[in-house]
Amino acid sequence: MTEMAGKQKARPKRPAVICDEIKDWIVTQKLKPGDPLPQEKALVERFRASKGTMREALRSLEAQGLVTTRTGPRGGIFVSALDENRAMELLGNYFFFRQPSIADIYTVRCQLEPELAASLVGLMSDEDYQRLEETMRVYDHPAETVGEEYRQRMAELDFHGVLAELCPNPVLGFMCGFLQSLLRDLTVCRRIYDRPNPELRETGLSYQTRLIEAFRAGDRESARSIMYKHMLSAWRYMEACEAEMKPEFLRLRK
Amino acid sequence: MTEMAGKQKARPKRPAVICDEIKDWIVTQKLKPGDPLPQEKALVERFRASKGTMREALRSLEAQGLVTTRTGPRGGIFVSALDENRAMELLGNYFFFRQPSIADIYTVRCQLEPELAASLVGLMSDEDYQRLEETMRVYDHPAETVGEEYRQRMAELDFHGVLAELCPNPVLGFMCGFLQSLLRDLTVCRRIYDRPNPELRETGLSYQTRLIEAFRAGDRESARSIMYKHMLSAWRYMEACEAEMKPEFLRLRK
């Protein structure tokens, strides 16, 4: 922006500039999560800014998940690794005003979830299987109330969430996890998830059972193909629900 | 956290709380990008916070790309849509301490780029073709200097960047664009991109030429398959370079 090195006037530094300088400092000093930054007072001196300006800069960094602060003795400002949930929240803001369609999301899921399944073959521990089976127990029976219906849908997503968490590829794992968070948040989906979806539940359960068998058998190509069909089937079902609901929705508004 | 509804003391509100309340405000009022928020002074009154605290909250929102501010008459605070570059920067922070490998990135690219190519068939205008061809001119000849070498690699990524930008699926487009930004930033890749890569350039160019032909022919399956092979080939080449460089790197350190 307005860089112009070699100023005499020492124009007040803006928080955004300080923010970038601290980022650079973290990079060049190779600081790692948990490492302390100089204290607020010291930073104020180092960057020749006032306390208020410095605090605004630190808040920016905090919002981005790059630092955390603690009060009290041995407190201060610490480098921090942006955690997965926060990263998904931040990225979620990008799609807030760009509401993707069910097709947009499932197009990508159809590509990524099969690869996710394949990446897990041979890596699953007994404990991992237990987690999956526990999640599946939430929806191994028809729901009796609307609330349970919704909780079942969330648990179905959790199943994929567990897989994403176990994925050895951080990029793939993050993206799969993020697609789930998109599905959770989309209002279209929320409306769909609130209604009885007996077919979705039964077919989903069957795919997931077969997927676990493929994992246990160490059959990578099966795992991939089962997951692909699972995604295709869920996609079709979600779009059918959406089409069914649209007229209802229009009726309400007329 | 420390929620405890129904306080008497009116404990000073923390910026994070104010930040969330403003977010809720934007959602419930259905504000859209460009819509004004109350002015700083009004917000200070509404939230019973001091100016400094309010500014910290606003900085947080600004860092997340949710608001922008302008000084002067008719200035103020405005709702804003998180733009794509900023979203990639924010997400990039997540991978800063989790450096994915070339394999991690290309595993995902192999799934998404072919789908990206397929999604564009039938949607490309003459102007779009021109943009692609212009980009390709940067590397349609051997590089003569190290700097040109690097610029060629960047232009090759730009080619995919143009495709991502044109993608009608915002999720797919964003993810493909982000994978490129990861490749640009990874230090491993930077080292690879700095050296002469005659083979990468020639085969890449040939794939991209054929891809454009497939676009022009409206042949979706060809486009998908060419892109897949393009990705596989680039992946193999990048990993070969990495393997070649590692010993060098080790030599330097001994």
Next chain:
DNA sequence: AGATATTTGTTCGTATGTATT
């Protein structure tokens, strides 16, 4: 072009909250 009004941006002194010892 210049003056002015409006709005955000920056500073500093002081007081408070909080966690460690």
Next chain:
DNA sequence: TAATACATACGAACAAATATC
């Protein structure tokens, strides 16, 4: 419990930017 060390919050004064007349 008290002392200490750190971040957090407040408010008033001042500076900079910019739209409008």
